[in-house]
Amino acid sequence: MSERTAVIASRVGLHARPAGIFVAAVGALPLEVTIAMAGEPADDAMDASSILSIMSLGASNGDTVVLRADGDGADEALDSLVKILETDLDAE
Amino acid sequence: MTMQTLPDSSGSDHAEPGRRFAGVGVSPGRVIGSILLMPQAVSEPAAGERLAEGISPEEASADLRAAAKAVQADLTERSIGASGTGREVLEATALMANDPMLITAAVKLITNGASAQRAIWDAAASVAEMLHNLGGYMAERAMDVLDVRRRIVAELRGVAAPGIPYSDMPFILVSEDLAPADTATLDPAKVLALVTSSGGPQSHTAIIARSLGLPAVVAAVGVDGLANGTEVFVDGAAGTVLVDPGADEAALAAAWEATSAALAVFDGTGRLADGHLVPLLSNVGGAQDAVNAAAAGAQGVGLLRTEFCFLERDAEPTLDEQVDAYRGVFDAFPGKKVVIRTLDAGADKPLPFLTDASEPNPALGVRGYRTDFTSPGVLVRQLQAIARAADGSEADVWVMAPMISTAEEAEHFAGLCTTAGLPTTGVMVEVPSAALTAASILEHVDFVSLGTNDLTQYAMAADRQLGPLAALNTPWQPAVLQLIRLTVAGSRDEGHDKPVGVCGEAAADPALAVVLVGLGVSTLSMTARALAAVAAVLGSVTLPEAQQLAALALTAHSAADARRIVRDKLPILDQLGL
Numbered sequence A: 001m002s003e004r005t006a007v008i009a010s011r012v013g014l015h016a017r018p019a020g021i022f023v024a025a026v027g028a029l030p031l032e033v034t035i036a037m038a039g040e041p042a043d044d045a046m047d048a049s050s051i052l053s054i055m056s057l058g059a060s061n062g063d064t065v066v067l068r069a070d071g072d073g074a075d076e077a078l079d080s081l082v083k084i085l086e087t088d089l090d091a092e
Numbered sequence B: 001m002t003m004q005t006l007p008d009s010s011g012s013d014h015a016e017p018g019r020r021f022a023g024v025g026v027s028p029g030r031v032i033g034s035i036l037l038m039p040q041a042v043s044e045p046a047a048g049e050r051l052a053e054g055i056s057p058e059e060a061s062a063d064l065r066a067a068a069k070a071v072q073a074d075l076t077e078r079s080i081g082a083s084g085t086g087r088e089v090l091e092a093t094a095l096m097a098n099d100p101m102l103i104t105a106a107v108k109l110i111t112n113g114a115s116a117q118r119a120i121w122d123a124a125a126s127v128a129e130m131l132h133n134l135g136g137y138m139a140e141r142a143m144d145v146l147d148v149r150r151r152i153v154a155e156l157r158g159v160a161a162p163g164i165p166y167s168d169m170p171f172i173l174v175s176e177d178l179a180p181a182d183t184a185t186l187d188p189a190k191v192l193a194l195v196t197s198s199g200g201p202q203s204h205t206a207i208i209a210r211s212l213g214l215p216a217v218v219a220a221v222g223v224d225g226l227a228n229g230t231e232v233f234v235d236g237a238a239g240t241v242l243v244d245p246g247a248d249e250a251a252l253a254a255a256w257e258a259t260s261a262a263l264a265v266f267d268g269t270g271r272l273a274d275g276h277l278v279p280l281l282s283n284v285g286g287a288q289d290a291v292n293a294a295a296a297g298a299q300g301v302g303l304l305r306t307e308f309c310f311l312e313r314d315a316e317p318t319l320d321e322q323v324d325a326y327r328g329v330f331d332a333f334p335g336k337k338v339v340i341r342t343l344d345a346g347a348d349k350p351l352p353f354l355t356d357a358s359e360p361n362p363a364l365g366v367r368g369y370r371t372d373f374t375s376p377g378v379l380v381r382q383l384q385a386i387a388r389a390a391d392g393s394e395a396d397v398w399v400m401a402p403m404i405s406t407a408e409e410a411e412h413f414a415g416l417c418t419t420a421g422l423p424t425t426g427v428m429v430e431v432p433s434a435a436l437t438a439a440s441i442l443e444h445v446d447f448v449s450l451g452t453n454d455l456t457q458y459a460m461a462a463d464r465q466l467g468p469l470a471a472l473n474t475p476w477q478p479a480v481l482q483l484i485r486l487t488v489a490g491s492r493d494e495g496h497d498k499p500v501g502v503c504g505e506a507a508a509d510p511a512l513a514v515v516l517v518g519l520g521v522s523t524l525s526m527t528a529r530a531l532a533a534v535a536a537v538l539g540s541v542t543l544p545e546a547q548q549l550a551a552l553a554l555t556a557h558s559a560a561d562a563r564r565i566v567r568d569k570l571p572i573l574d575q576l577g578l
Helices: A016-027 A051-056 A076-085 B058-083 B084-097 B100-111 B116-134 B136-157 B179-182 B204-212 B249-263 B287-295 B318-333 B368-374 B378-390 B409-421 B432-436 B439-440 B451-459 B476-492 B512-519 B527-537 B543-554 B561-566 B572-576
Strands: A003-009 A033-037 A064-069 B021-022 B024-027 B030-037 B171-175 B191-198 B216-218 B231-235 B240-243 B281-284 B301-304 B337-342 B396-401 B424-429 B447-450 B500-502 B523-527
Touching: A003 A076, A003 B084, A016 A076, A016 B084, A016 B204, A051 B084, A051 B100, A051 B116, A051 B136, A051 B231, A051 B409, A064 A076, A064 B500, A076 B409, B021 B368, B024 B204, B030 B191, B030 B216, B058 B084, B058 B100, B058 B116, B058 B136, B084 B136, B100 B116, B100 B500, B116 B572, B136 B561, B171 B368, B179 B451, B191 B204, B191 B231, B204 B527, B231 B281, B249 B451, B281 B287, B281 B476, B281 B527, B287 B301, B287 B318, B287 B527, B301 B424, B337 B476, B368 B396, B396 B409, B409 B424, B409 B543, B424 B432, B424 B439, B424 B543, B432 B439, B432 B451, B432 B476, B439 B476, B447 B476, B451 B476, B476 B500, B512 B523, B512 B543, B512 B561, B523 B527, B527 B572, B543 B561
Parallel strands: B030 B171, B171 B191, B191 B216, B281 B301, B281 B523, B301 B337, B337 B396, B396 B424, B424 B447, B447 B500, B500 B523
Antiparallel strands: A003 A064, A033 A064, B021 B240, B024 B216, B030 B231, B231 B240
16 A cells, blocks of 8 residues: 655635646546545545545645555656645636 | 516427527527527435335436546536536535535435435535535535535436536527526536526626627516527517517627627727717726726726625625735726726625624624624725725725715715825715715715616515516616716706716616717726716717707606617617617
């Protein structure tokens, strides 16, 4: 199991356009990725390919989230997702 | 406005050639095209609907997944053709359509025996409720989940997706009525004209049609019984829809195509035939609108609707955001007048941070200036933002408040403006009480601006959105014209001849514009599309002629009579197809 943390950089938090971009990126991966707020048990983690799950997570600007994935290429995949979360997508 | 009863409107699906529908013309133009009907609203599947006999949960789940994928593909395809905010909304909605959380929840219900339609209906309801409970932005997204649900159910039923039909070919859109949400997704490059069987002259359909320059007929009873693809001729001035048009109508449509090009040009000075000046300004909702209005020759802005800068916002915009939004408009009109209206939230334009959506009568509720009673501070901060945006701008900035009912309110508002350092203050006259007390109100402010849409709905006690009240809801009503006359008289009585402008839809009707000038209105503000047509018709009459027409309209027996009498004396209208 690979694991990464990321600090949400988008000013509006992880919803609206940033959530859409993130979910599209997860959907393009051949892996199952979960997302949870830092400090929450791994069992409560949500499906990162679900925009509705991401939105209900309610991560705001500056919040830390934990991404988890298993399998070949998980480390690289998570690194690429961290990069997306740590960019202010709303500013672009 | 003619509201004729149809000889036969029994709603047959078979169009008889030459069949004519009479409605209310709300935006001029003559076009021929094929119609597409707005699909029926998607009804809720029966409560507790179970899987049909012989269908396994696996089959139903597969059907649901296929439908969700199809909806996602359709929305994604449409997003590619869209731009800006429309594109982002469609992209996010496409993701929701095939969302694993939503589909997994629905499949679970199917496994427990629910039909596919009922399962997605209930699963989406739970998700929407969860989002709704999160409040703010998430609560607004709950509407998107419900939209996706309707689309998936339509797909499962094999019927057309709800919302504006999607077509590669331009078409005439026929519907019962359009909601603001529908009109936001309307592509003016694909739609030739708008026709509704319900709705009134002040409905959203009418307002959107005028701002997009699309011919439109509303309240054409029975027209939604026509079949998709039926060829019709629409005359947005006469208010008629003719099935299977012939050579005469083809000639009229061709002539309109030629004149409408000429009618798109305004030389930038509104005047009557005798040289009497009537500045023609534009109504705008933001900087882009203002730039377009300036390019169309507008002599300033008669109404900046600040709420349009902040629709769909769940929190009050910051001072900096407001300054930027207003400055963008001021910069489009250096040296010209820009009348900025403070937030007019409420009724059909809710702003979550100001208005209470649960009021039983929103049009008679806490809206416009009245939100200062319940959310004090927002107005004062907005005035500060306006003052900051005006500071150093080259525009001549005037400020006014919407929904003022008494001289006391006008006095209070003027005081707030003075404190903010704004020198030119006015109020909207859209409540009949303000028209009746215009002289007292003008003792406290520098100008008034008549909002004819609301003034009409309040004077006639007729909801703007209701089709059956369309005939009542027109500013041609002699009672409304009397209120306008009294407002002008109030300004004279006050003693300083302070300006009385009109910034409602009435100003965009060229024939009514003549009447307004005859009643003593000093400036007219309208959608930029209407400037050239109004200027052309004003240029055909002298001030005494306009005054004569106003006198005839005031004493007319009915709104329809007033309109007919005035139009008969303005031959230029027919020449131009207006």
